[in-house]
Every structure is written in structure tokens, then in C-alpha cells.
Amino acid sequence: MLSLENLQVYYGAIHAIKGISITIPKGKVVTLIGANGAGKSTVLRAISGLAKPRSGRIVYNQAEITGWPPENVVRQGIALAPEGRRILPHLTVFENLQLGAYSRSDKAGIAEDIDKVNGLFPRLQERAQQKGGTLSGGEQQMLAVARALMSRPQVLMLDEPSLGLAPKLVAEVFEIIRAINAQGCTVLLVEQNAFTALRIADYAYVLEVGTIVLEGEGEALLHDERVRAAYLGG
Amino acid sequence: MTSSMFVQHFLNALTLGSLYALIAIGYTMVYGILRLINFAHGEIFMLGAYFVFWGVVLLHLPWPVAVLGAILITALTGVLVDRVAYRPLREAPRISALISSIGVSFFLQNLAVVVFSAIPRQVYRPEWLTKVMIVGKVRVLPLTLFVPALSLVLMLGSIYIVYKTKPGLGMRAIAKDIETSRLMGVPVNRIISLTFGLGSALAAASGIMWALRYPQLQPIMGVIPGFKAFIAAVLGGIGSIGGAVVGGVLLGFVEIMLVAFMPELAGFRDAFAFVLLIVILLFRPTGLFGERLEDKV
Numbered sequence: 001m002l003s004l005e006n007l008q009v010y011y012g013a014i015h016a017i018k019g020i021s022i023t024i025p026k027g028k029v030v031t032l033i034g035a036n037g038a039g040k041s042t043v044l045r046a047i048s049g050l051a052k053p054r055s056g057r058i059v060y061n062q063a064e065i066t067g068w069p070p071e072n073v074v075r076q077g078i079a080l081a082p083e084g085r086r087i088l089p090h091l092t093v094f095e096n097l098q099l100g101a102y103s104r105s106d107k108a109g110i111a112e113d114i115d116k117v118n119g120l121f122p123r124l125q126e127r128a129q130q131k132g133g134t135l136s137g138g139e140q141q142m143l144a145v146a147r148a149l150m151s152r153p154q155v156l157m158l159d160e161p162s163l164g165l166a167p168k169l170v171a172e173v174f175e176i177i178r179a180i181n182a183q184g185c186t187v188l189l190v191e192q193n194a195f196t197a198l199r200i201a202d203y204a205y206v207l208e209v210g211t212i213v214l215e216g217e218g219e220a221l222l223h224d225e226r227v228r229a230a231y232l233g234g
Numbered sequence: 235m236t237s238s239m240f241v242q243h244f245l246n247a248l249t250l251g252s253l254y255a256l257i258a259i260g261y262t263m264v265y266g267i268l269r270l271i272n273f274a275h276g277e278i279f280m281l282g283a284y285f286v287f288w289g290v291v292l293l294h295l296p297w298p299v300a301v302l303g304a305i306l307i308t309a310l311t312g313v314l315v316d317r318v319a320y321r322p323l324r325e326a327p328r329i330s331a332l333i334s335s336i337g338v339s340f341f342l343q344n345l346a347v348v349v350f351s352a353i354p355r356q357v358y359r360p361e362w363l364t365k366v367m368i369v370g371k372v373r374v375l376p377l378t379l380f381v382p383a384l385s386l387v388l389m390l391g392s393i394y395i396v397y398k399t400k401p402g403l404g405m406r407a408i409a410k411d412i413e414t415s416r417l418m419g420v421p422v423n424r425i426i427s428l429t430f431g432l433g434s435a436l437a438a439a440s441g442i443m444w445a446l447r448y449p450q451l452q453p454i455m456g457v458i459p460g461f462k463a464f465i466a467a468v469l470g471g472i473g474s475i476g477g478a479v480v481g482g483v484l485l486g487f488v489e490i491m492l493v494a495f496m497p498e499l500a501g502f503r504d505a506f507a508f509v510l511l512i513v514i515l516l517f518r519p520t521g522l523f524g525e526r527l528e529d530k531v
Contacts, residue, residue, distance in 0.1 A: 048417060070416040079417075086414040088407055090525075099407050102400070103419030151419065 001026040001186055002047070002078070002155055007056035009039075009046050016042045018210040019056065024155065024188050029181050031189040031197040031218065033231060034207035040190040041083050043207070044157050047188075048080040049073045060155075075103045079153035083160050085144040089133025093124055096132050096143055100150030109152070117146040120176060138169040145176065149185075156180060157188045162196060174200055194231035198222040206231075235494070238372040243494040245378035249447060251486020252385035256440035257463030258470065258478035259392055260312075260433025266409045266473040267429055269328055273335040274315055275437055276460020277342035280453065282308040282438025283357070283445040284350050290358045297360055305438045312434025313427045321423065346453035355451040363446060381443045388439055389479055392432060396475060401428055409473070458504065465511045471524025480522060485510070 002024040009017040016039045024030045032040050045051040047058055049070035058066045065073060074080075079100075088096055097117065101110045118125035121142045127135060135143060141161055148156055158177065162170040170193065178200055181187050191197035198204055201218035206227065214226060221227045235243075257279055264272045285307050289300030319338045323331045363377045396402040404425040407415040416422055444459060445451060466485045470477025488510055493500045514521065 050413060050417070071419045071421050074417060074419040082414065082417060086411060086417075088410050088414065090410060091403075091406060095403060095406075098400075099403060099415070099418045099420070102404065102415075147418070 002058075002060045002188070004043070004047070005057040005059065007043070007046060007058065008054045009042050009051055010054050011042070011051075016210055017046065017053075020205075020207070020210070020212050022205055022212070024186060025203075026186055027181075027184060028202040029177070029187040029189060029200055029218075031191055031201035031204045032207055033191055033194040033197055033204060035231075036192065037209070038207040039210045040207055041159055044080055044082075044159050044188070044190055047073070047078060047157065071103065074151050074153075077152070077154035078157065079148040079151045079155070080157045081144040081148040081159065081161065083163075085140045087132040087135065087140045087143055087147075089131060091132055092129050093132060093135070093143060094128040096147050097124075097150050100147035101152075103151050110150070113150055113152060117149055120149075120179070121146050137164050138166070138172075141165060141169075141173060142176075145173070145180075149180065153185060155186045155188060157190070159190045160192060161189070162191060162193045170196060194227065195222070198227075238370075239494075241372045242374070242378075243490055245374065245382075247487040247490035248483070249378045249381045249486070250490060251483035252382045253440045253444050253447070253459070253482075254463045254466045254485050255479045255482025256385055256388060256436045257459060258467040258482045259389065259475055260437045261464055261467040262470070262472050262475060262478040263396075263405070263429050263433050265467070267405060267426060268320070268324075268331070270320065270331045270335065271464070272320075272433075273332070273460075274319075274338035274342060275433070275463075276456035276458075277339050277346075278308060278312050278315070278434045278456070279437040279441035279444070279459060280346060280451075280456030281311055281342065282434075282441035283451055283455065284346060284355075285438070286442050286445070287350075287355055287357055287451055297358060301442055304442060305435050308438035308441075309431040309435040312430040312437070316427060316430040321426075343453050343457075350451070350453065352453055357445045357449045357451055359446050359449055377443075377446055381447065384439070384443070388436060392436065393475060395432065401425060405429055462504075462507055465507055469511060469514050469521055471521030473525065474521075474523045477521055477523035 004020060004022045006019045006021055007017055008019050032043060034040050042051055046053050049068050052067055057064055060076060060078065065076065088099065091099065097114055101113065104110055123139055124143055124146055127139065132143065145158065145161065161173050165173065174196055177187060177189065189197055189201065198218045198221050204216065204218045204221045205212050206214040214221065257275065260275050261272060264270055282304055285304030286300045289295040289303055290297060295303065315338055319334045320331050323334055363380055364375065367374045367376060396405055404415065404420040407420055408422055408425055412422055441456065462485060463482060466481035467478045469484060470481030485507055489503050489507060492506055493503055
């Protein structure tokens, strides 16, 4: 459904992504794990159009979308819940959700999806008229995921959804990711929390300083010696 | 002071304040989104007034048609200024766009000298706005009722657009976080164009009404009202639309009432606007309704 072919991305003089190829099959959960600074977020930024690749291709549904502006990428059905959540603090929860649906103009469908995410995240419904900035970290993360869902994506990309959350909340967030995937949404998950990510992933890539060093099925990598040594604490 | 005189001063103050407020909204909206002080905004105000003059005198259009046409063309001019002078500098340091706006300001003033000439022009004023009515013992210029009323409608309209419509949601999102807004599908350049268009339309309306109140057109007529409205926007807290309205009306009242109660200070009228600005900024650096200023990440 979505594939990267020999993608290279530079940040100024820094060679952030050094030619990686990744395939995300329809309906699967694919995860990209690796240490801080490995380039995981850059991959997501390149797909969503926030970073321009130097070379290589991004192919989505048989069409090349390399270098497309973000507003077009989201319109095609690829949504990103960005690193650090990026909730708009001065807008209400409801307005944040409406913003997530900015690429759409089907009013009835948007209303339907607001009900749907409120079902997934009942706490957001309670706080609908509250400003985004007043939410707790966990609630903000839920809002970030809900907001990304409001574009009715075919591919949902999540950047570090577990960051800064208590273990109980991490489990809750991953449970929701699993549920979203079960409804047919393809998921590309970037995580430092390798253990949790590998457990829900169908397929996984390990990124180290801009290069894929290892790939395989989630379950298999979970038991891989090299992964255990590097990311799972032995 | 007799009460009838007070009513007249009150209406004059409200009129002047409304005119400042309309200009101030344009400053504050552009600042809110781009962190740019658009120093060419006073010239946009001037163009609005001149376009009406053109429509009436050269094209022989009926006055209401000329007014609507002028507002539309001025709005497009504002959008064009952004396209030509600010958009190419979007990624440049903020000071570059600021300097560019000062350049646009001088350019438009001089263009007006070339196109309209520097000779002050008399404007056409519909009689129903300028024929003094006697209400009880008060002499009322219909203009001083019309200007605040129309301004109020325009302000409420702008507030509606910003807070109740989808493009307005886009504006408020861009003001805080351009990157995330783009991720959500907000067409940033289109929203910025809309902001310039809306701000310029309000400035044009203000310029047109200003020319009715003080009926003389000059290419530099936008300079002082532009500065005053900028003060009003800063007073109210730049970035806040409500603040711009309150700042504008407040400034109008301070100026008119100062001269009304202390006629001997009339010559210092402009200076008082700046003194008021300095005093408020000393005690409230972000203005009356401003949010805490923080640099965008």
C-alpha cells in the first residue's frame, strides 16, 4: 500500500536518512524502532511531506507522492499524529478534532467520525469544550490520535505515542491502536519503546543512524538476540 | 460642558475610535498569523478612499457601487502585496518582511502621487450622511451614527469569520503552529491570502468612511491613521481581535475627550496617543488583552 524506495533525506548538511526501503502492506501494523536520533521521525516527516527527500521514491497506492505538500498527502489518506502531540493549546478539544478533518468537506461524515472517536476516547467527549492546552499528557496523546483519525486515513502514522505516558496509559494507547487497525486502518508506528511496539506489530524495521540494520516479523524480532541486546535490555 | 455638547463629543469619539478599530483589526490579524507588522496597512487604507474617488469621478459609478468596488479592489491589492512582497520572504528572518513592508508603504505612497497626483482631492459625500439633524437640542451629523453602526457590523462579521467558520479555524490554527496545520490539510498560503484580503477590506472601509468624515484625499493620508491604529492594536494586545477593537475605541475617546475637556492641549493630540501607548506598555507589556508573547517553535 505504501512503500519507500531507497529514500535519502538531508537536514541541511546532515545526512539523516541514508537510503532506506520499507514496505507497509495494507491492513498491517508496521513499526519502525530505533534509538533517539536514528531518523525515525524523519521518515514520517518525509512521507507526510514536511521534509523533502533528496532522492528515492515514496509510492502510495501505485502513485508516486514523493515531495508532495502535506495538505495533499493528508487528502490522499495518510495522516500523521506527530511527535510531541502538537495539540493546538488555544483551540478547544472539539476544534482540534474539526481541524483534523480540515481536508474533508463532507459535513455528515465528519459529524459521524466525531461520534466515532468520542466512542474510542470517551474522555475527549467529556472535555469537548475545554482548551487543548488544559488536557493531561495522556489525554493530549489520545486527542492527537483522534485528530489524525478525523481525516479518515487509510494509513495512520504515529510518532512516539507512548512518550511521557505512565505504563497504564501506554497499554491503553496501544490497545486503541490495535482496535483502529482491526477496523481496517493500516498503521505505521514509530517507537522508542521497542518491546511494546514489537508486540503489536506485524512487521518491524530497526533503524540505526539513518540505515535499516534489521527487519522481520514483530514476534521474531522480539526474540532476536541483537534486538534484545540493543533495545530490550538483554 | 452642556450635555448636548457631550453627546456630540461622544459620537465623534465613537466614530474616530471605530475607524481606528477597523484598521487595527488588519494589523492584529496579520501579526497574529505571520508575526509581521504590516507597515503598508495605512497605505491600503488610503487606496480604499482613492478608489471610491476614482469610481465616482472617472467612471461615473453610483456611490454605493463605487464603495463596494473599491473595497473589493483594495482587498485584492492587499492580497497582491502579500504575494509580491511578503510571501517570497516567508522563510527569511522576520525583520526582512518588516523592512519589505516599509518599502511597500513608501512605494504605494509614491505610486499614489504618480497616479492620483499629490494635489488634495475633494470627495463626494452623499447628502443623507452629511446633513445635520437636530434631535432634541443635539445637533447630530448622521455620519457619526452611520460610521460606528457600520463598523460594528463589519467587526462582528470579522469575528464571525474568525471564530465560526472553517477558514477562521484555519487562521487560528496557523497562528499557533503552521506545520501542524499543514499536516491537518490547512492550505496555509490560501488562508494567509484570505487574512490579507479581509484585513485590507476592513482598512478600505475605514479609509472610505474616514474620507467622508475628513473629506480630503492625499497620498499621505494613511500615515497618521495607520500609526494610530497600530498603537490601538498594541494597546489592546496585538494578535487579539477584541483587543484591537477596544484599543481603537479607547484611543478615539482619549483623543476626542482630551481636546474637548482641555482645548488648550489640542496641539498635543497626536502626542497623547503615543504617551498612552508608552504608559500602557510599561505596565502591561502585552497590551490590555494580549496573550503572553512567546516565540513560535
